[in-house]
Amino acid sequence: MALKYEGYSVSDWESWSRNDQGRYHDGECEKKWETFDGANSPVTGATITQLAKDNGWQSHGGADGDDFIGWDEGFVATDIDKGYKIVNTDYVVGQEIKEPTNWNPSQEIVDYMKTLFNAGDVIGYVNDGYPHKQGEIEKWLPNKGVYTKTAGEIIDGLRRNKGDIGAVMGDANPEIGAWIRFNPLDGKGVKNDNVVDFRYALVESDSMSLEQQNEIMHKLELPIATLTYSGSKSIHAVVKVNAANYPQYQERVDYLYKIVEKNGLKVDKQNKNPSRLTRLPGFERQGKKQFLIAKNIGKHSWEEWEEYIEDMNDNLPEMKNMSDLFDKPIVLAPELISGILRQGHKMLIAGPSKAGKSFSLIQLAIAIAEGWKWFGFNCQQGKVLYVNLELDERSAKKRFVDIYNTLGRGHNHVSNIDVWNLRGKTSPMDKLAPKLIRRAEKADYKAVIIDPIYKVLTGDENNAHDMSLFVNQFDLIATELKCSVIYAHHHSKGIQSGKSSIDRSSGSGVFARDPDAILDLIELPVEEQRYMQRVNQAICNVYDLAIKKFNPMYDEVGVDDRFSEKQMTHHLMAAMNKLPNGQQLLKQINEQRNIAVEAMRQATAWRLEGTLREFPKFKSVNAWFQYPIHVLDDTLQDIKLEEEPTAKWKKGVKKSNQSRSEKTKQELEEAFNILSEGGEPVEPKAIAEYLEIAKSTVYARIRKHEGFKIIDGLIEKSNSK
Template identity: 70%
Template sequence: MENKLDLTALLEYVDPSTLNYQEWVNVGMALKEEGYSVADWEEWSSRDPRRYHDGECFKKWESFQGTGSPVTGATITQLAKENGWKSKWADADDTFFDWNDSFIPTAVDKDYKLVNTDWVLGQEIAEPKNWNPSKQIIDYLEAVFNPGDIIGYVNDGYLHTNGEVEKWIPKSSGVYTKTAGDIIQGLKNSGGDIGAVMGDPNPDSGAWIRFNPLDGQGVKNTNVSEFKYALVESDNMSIEQQNEIIRELELPVVALSFSGSKSLHAIVKIDAVNYPQYQERVDYLYKIVEKNGLKVDKQNKNPSRLTRLPGFVRQGKKQFLVDTNIGKSSWEEWQEYIEDMNDNLPDPENLDDLFEQKIELAPELIKGMLRQGHKMLIAGPSKAGKSFSLMQLAIAIAEGREWFGFPCAQGKVLYVNLELDGNSAKMRFIEIYNKLNKGHEHVSNIDIWNLRGKTSPMDKLAPKLIRRAQKQNYIAVIIDPIYKVLTGDENSAHEMANFTNQFDKIATELNCAVIYCHHHSKGSQGGKNSIDRSSGSGVFARDPDAILDLIELPVTEDRYAQLENQVQCQVYVNAIRKYNPTYNQISQDDELSFKQMSYHLNAAITGKQIKQLIDKERSEAMKSARLASAWRIEGILREFPRLKPVNVWFKYPIHEIDESLQDIKLEDDPKEKWKKGTKKANESRSEKSKKELEEAFNVLSDTGDPVDVKAIADYLEIARSAVYARVKKHKKFLVSDGTIIKKDVNESVISK
């Protein structure tokens, strides 16, 4: 039976009491044909105590010898379908949830225990002082049904014996063509003569009624016209305890009656629009009541099930109405109440022992920036390389390296790719790994979930992500970009709060950091704080534990010339290390001077072909330098000191730190506004840098003697490479052996 439907599960949808004799036999033949045991047929058949007899199934079973056209499991499948079962492959509206579907939390996912049964003492019920059977029936019908509802009832039965157990069973399908209004009016007109209106009752068996309206054509589940109610019946505790629990649970009960024996019958409002929703709600209802001590009969799930009708006597005991319209007013109100009571929120903690116990903080994922289980937002304009920076971060976590100068903890990371073609995303990872040139020993720590063209709103995506990731031990989940899964208006604080709550769920359920990127609002960003740059509601700025902003820096021609110098020097340094690793004549200052590196290249490498390759590489590096963009990374951190700005070049496909960019002022920088209108503010950047260099030299060299490059760099608070760039543009100065020399002071040095 492997990979086949479980037929015994399908039989849960089929009430044997509603089948004729041949249909009942067909079920047995189908079970035997499909390899089930007679015990399976026996157990199901016993649910119809009116017709069930011990040993009958076993006798029939032996007569099933098989034919050329056997009865198969399809027979049972069809019966189940007729009674509301739906295959998980039927259509998109199925209630079955597979791997790719979202899920709705059910009673199984939470505790849902509202009542401590150990403390349930019980609440007594009172038998009516003045017994008026007709009024009992009328009050019940008026509470449960509309006047035009067709009802089904049975007021006669027979005694069924099963071993030592005797039970009164409904004798037939009863009456199912009269309306509730007909019965009520008839009882009022007849002066309460029940026999004249409903037929003479059997005082031994009592009477039954179907708690949902019918279509007047029969009494099967398919004949139920409205799925309004469900029956909660339990006999595993005293009547008083049942009464207390039903009331404590605030069940939306339209009518509560005493069966005349061991149980109360609660008719609970379900108000389902169709049978699948009815099944879903009844499952939920039964799980809640069972969690709270009421063990219910699963056969009562059928919407056409019979319940005891008040106003009749059963072996000397009255079946009477206990109460009507108790608990919550509707299913929706009750379900909301149950969910609110099980919100899983922690209780308040007293701080009495605050200084006595060591507090363990979550480990740092990115040192000094972000903890595991927290959230981080990376914001920036288009073409800032946000996705590349996130991939760099994924690699840094996987390999246990630095990211923008911050050490990262090593572990598994899930990169949720919402925008790129799957192969394009993989190629980007390869390009970044190759550009970083540090190996890929732990690339297996990266999982990528490619969802381009398959995305769903974040509230639907989050549970799917959690389900897939639960056993993967990720320390970080990176979602790129969030506009693909955005739900609601990004300018609505309420809707964006609901949206960002999904990140909390992921972080909490998986105990991992959640990192995502968002775009800047339009317009200049230089004059804004980091917290105000993200587009949309301020929720984006206040929800994350860490916010990083990429702000583009204005780059002058001088700066690009400086960058070209850097990349050319680096090409030469790498070439010498590759082709002549024993050459050790290069100083740190030499590495920053293209003139000096040209000298070293000629001294270290003589091969013409190799030099041609190096020159080609240098040319490509210069072209890339011209395409590079400069960025300043600022941040707001919730649990760490304010982030010192980090300056980087975005050189496809990676960001590289370059602190020589730190002297660049952002456009509309509020710190610089007071300088507007002054002569200094109107000077060109080039003239300004020349004057600053002259000032630094004059301060550090009273006699005009050479000044160390490092001393100039420290005075101006710029990188040494920036000093070289300024000297190159200034006609009065020259660099030699790591020092700055004024030309008119030492012409002999110039000749060198």
Template identity: 70%
Template sequence: MENKLDLIELLEFVDPAALDYQEWVNVGMALKHEGYTANDWEEWSQKDSSRYHDGECEKKWNSFQGTGSPVTGATITQLAKENGWRSQWEDADDSFLDWNDSFIATDVNKGYKLINTDWVMGQDIHEPKFWNPSQQIIDYLEAVFNPGDIIGYVNDGYLHTNGEVEKWIPKSTGVYTKTAGDIIQGLRNTNGDIGAVMGDPNINTGAWIRFNPLDGEGVKNTNVTEFKYALVESDNMSIEQQNEIIRELELPVVALTYSGSKSLHAIVKVDAVNYPQYQERVDYLYKIVEKNGLKVDKQNKNPSRLSRLPGFMRGDKKQFLIDTNIGKSSWEEWEEYIEDMNDNLPDPENLSDLFDKPIELAPELIKGMLRQGHKMLIAGPSKAGKSFSLIQLAIAIAEGRKWFGFDCVKGKVLYVNLELDANSAKMRFAEIYNKLGQGHANVHNIDVWNLRGKTSPMDKLAPKLIRRSQKEGYIAVIIDPIYKVLTGDENSAHEMANFTNQFDKIATELNCSVIYCHHHSKGSQSGKNSMDRSSGSGVFARDPDAILDLIELPITEDRYVQLENQAVCDTYNAAIKTYNPTYKDVSSDDTFSVKQMSYHLMSAIKSQEVLSIIENNRKKAVELARQASAWRLEGTLREFPKMKSINAWFKYPIHVLDDSLGDISLEDDPKEKWKKGVQKSNESRSEKVSKELEEAFNILVAGETSIDVGQVADYLDISKSALYKRIKKHEKFEVVDGIMTKKED
């Protein structure tokens, strides 16, 4: 059948020896799914003489029972494509190079393809003029290892026969208890007697070495003590072409060895701190070299893998050291070089037509404050309600409402929740929606990505966020809080520039605004510009297109009394409308007088039971009024005129604008701070701490009865140990297994 013939032909492009075990199994599954026979799989598998075993394919074939997500022929098609196969229906490549053109690829859309392999002519390697085997070994060991490193090597093997194919295979373990220094010194002391130092080699096999240091207990990955190097080996092109590509890619090679056969062995510096990072870097390395023509053997991925050791004969061929320390000096330098070569940056734009047509700016997401596709930072201290303000903003965008007095464009928004559990986040959205009292007709415009306990650094999170969001049409992405994904030292301009660059990627790829919050630096903020209040590097002051800053206002006792009185008036007015809606004697002026509203309440409601309910509501309203804090929102805007300061009360769970707070000045004088403390009822330090603790608990508990002490400590911006001391002094709370609860009265 035609389909069968096509897949069998495709397998001609796939070398089973270059696949790992799972990839080999996938080929078998795909063949069975597409109607092929076990014999088809076996004939192809026999090309891997070192791993093929009679009867293994048929046994494995019979275990394939099929699944709801089968492995199909597309798997084989992809493997063939990766190895050079091209469909006859693909568009022909009409491009060509002039004689003066470079063989460095310039088409950035090819993705990390930096070398045009069609123009790689090859760079010769040269066998040593004077063959000194022991010096070859010494030069290699000195280049790759420290003297105290324990190394593993094998200089003997056995002949493996598979049908008509014979191949020398290394013995499984070899020697793994000697240090590099011991061998170097031994070779020098014996005038290069390799047999006396390392054992007599088998001339048929050559010799192998494990290129990462070991612990002396074995030769498995778990015995590797440092993940310093990876092996790049390929035999899909000539030795000379391999040599040229390795050098042109500037791989950070510590030692380059000729294997005595069809390949070069490049020992590449990866300098990983642990095994997961080693896997990540080797995957990246293999992706780059494969994109540029070297089809690597994926069995070489593990850090305890054997590589060819120079200084030995392999039949009639020499295994010799070609070069040491070529290419970039370190992994970091090489990775930066590769990324720079593949930067995908746009070409410079000529302004000759600058005045020929109107310039269209990005639409405004928040009118007069932020454009779509731009970035905004909200900064403030703990207790400023930054997270609550971000949820208010998400709701304002979803519903097309005002936020802090600014009109928002209606559209879809993604709220990346890094701190709260999923149900607590839902509760907070519901509470704010209910408190705003304007309905929730467009709540479907809000998506919440709950990542508490599943966060990763921002450079890892950003690609995942982009991939998941590309088809959603978000006009804004809100990330809260960023300390959960912060990478590097926040006081380092270089590291914070790399961090904030991830926001640029999100904004550019999704054409949406990115909004996040950050905490203030320590100390007084009243004398600073809004750009200078965020903690850490000045990058946070320069990177966003809009910086909004919340500063707490010093509130006198008189203002708190006024706030309490208004809370009482609002409570009585709401009660009259609820329990006696026909009562119409309340004037607009009366709603600002506790005395008048008390009179109206007693006139409108006669039930003692209802009055008792209202009294409880009054007490709660007064308590909440005392817990309220006043804030001034200031801003530095890149594309809009300077914004006027906005004043608001944070009345859990929302910010409520209040122009009457505009007459409060921010004092930076310690004496004024002392006066402000006295004005708050001359409360003692102990009473103030207790009130802050109770306020934090009430705000964070979100309708539940308990809260993790870590969240309370973060909210108060203190350590857990300091929080435990406060709880111990405060009789209303207790902590069991890290969970803070309020004691029953």
């Protein structure tokens, strides 16, 4: 009902309803649509908005609602990445307007109406008004005028009466000239509700000379139906918009006004209404003629003009000649992460589940904010935005606190970190990027970290075209904010050690080839002996610290003793036995010992490798992921991966025997079997999170495999009952 009231068509409702295949029935919408005849208290767009608010809905922009688009507002697609500057006003000298030499008022009216209207269109015109004083200035304002005649009746009347305008349209007041409404009416009134076809919009400006207005309107290639001199300080362009309904009319007029204003014409915003009056040629106004300057100029249609504007603003740089290549030194962007990433470039961290990718990103955010090292690489200090898509706000704060405390270096510059918590409020990346840019454009961030990206993934991650569009949003953020964009992605399934770091990311190769730096985490196979060594050292460290804290006078611990659990146990007992509360302290120390041992046992070893566009390849970095941070350990360098690169061809042969389709089907079945309880249906979101892919990818895989189906929004096996 609200859609119909607001001017939408039944096809709008149909296309939306088709999203629910479980309840949608072909033709049902149209039957119901015909029964919506309105009421004294109609259901409107505002009604729907209020119902949503009453049931807990909030605009995506939060409490301030700055992202909400009202039903009565126009919508303009974001132009955050476009200047839309076509005309250089510094060089606009003006294009002459020629007054007609053989003035034929009747023919002016006929030509004007035949250009804008069909013979059966009801038009509204005004040729009289009343004086209205604003301060010291007196203006003539139009009356309601005539709004029941058709264009055909007026044209025929002028011909029959041999051009006698007064006999057909009434005598005009020479002080005010005449006006006409540029869209056809229903013959019942002159308001927006009486407009029956949203064909045209009016562009009027008096911010510069008439000749300059004329030149800009021509240079913009506006799809102008009629261009009229008003008899005063402005020319009036009636522009073809050909909107299907009022909301689309608002959208197109907003876009039109935005373009002309960016190119020097300050538009009169009062002319946005489709029922607005414009000057009618063929009349005189205080001794000056209102006449047609031109008809049907510029682009042929709105669509052609819009395409022209977008093509002119493709955001591509101009081609540059290299003649001055050696004239001055080339200054590259500063290094954000020394030897890894320059400011304004993009970086991907890839790794399997449980590699601590999110923790490493938070650790990186802290390193940039504080100017510390990260995985051994120096970071340039500055502000950083961490876009948190997965954790609730308190959990995200807890991670930052835990990592800061574990690093143990204070938090002097924690104010350099901003966090945007979007769990449960995410939107696809192409919608999120403009909002992020708008909020962050004045913050001067060195880096924006987005974690995790599968939450905002659009399209099928295995589709190169879809992923190209997706990663282009990172370019948009980096370019507009002049900062680095850093994000994490998961590995494909299977053993990764035989692959290069550029080929380990899941999905399309776009992920691997788009970033300027790819850092890859791969798990190292650690033998029990190495774990025992770490446990031994952890115990020794706990005992050594306890002795220094509780009995600093005890000085019998030798340098070599600090590496022997047996010796440190002996020293601990001796030191504590000299204290009156030694036994109680031993209990506390043993609790710390057990915590340290558990931490060592739960730690996993990782190797960080990289593929860099701007820098030479670096020596691999080895670290333990010891919750909640990665701790460097050079002794891990001697560990060989499970599969040497020399065996890569063997894995390739094996892989070729299994098609991608079979592989994705097996993964889907595995996820379903694990998540389903006794064959019960599973939510797509659960499978997406288990496989670390987007929901859209889950749907795409289900469509390809006959073994699954979606019923009432849940995934079931086709043979389940």
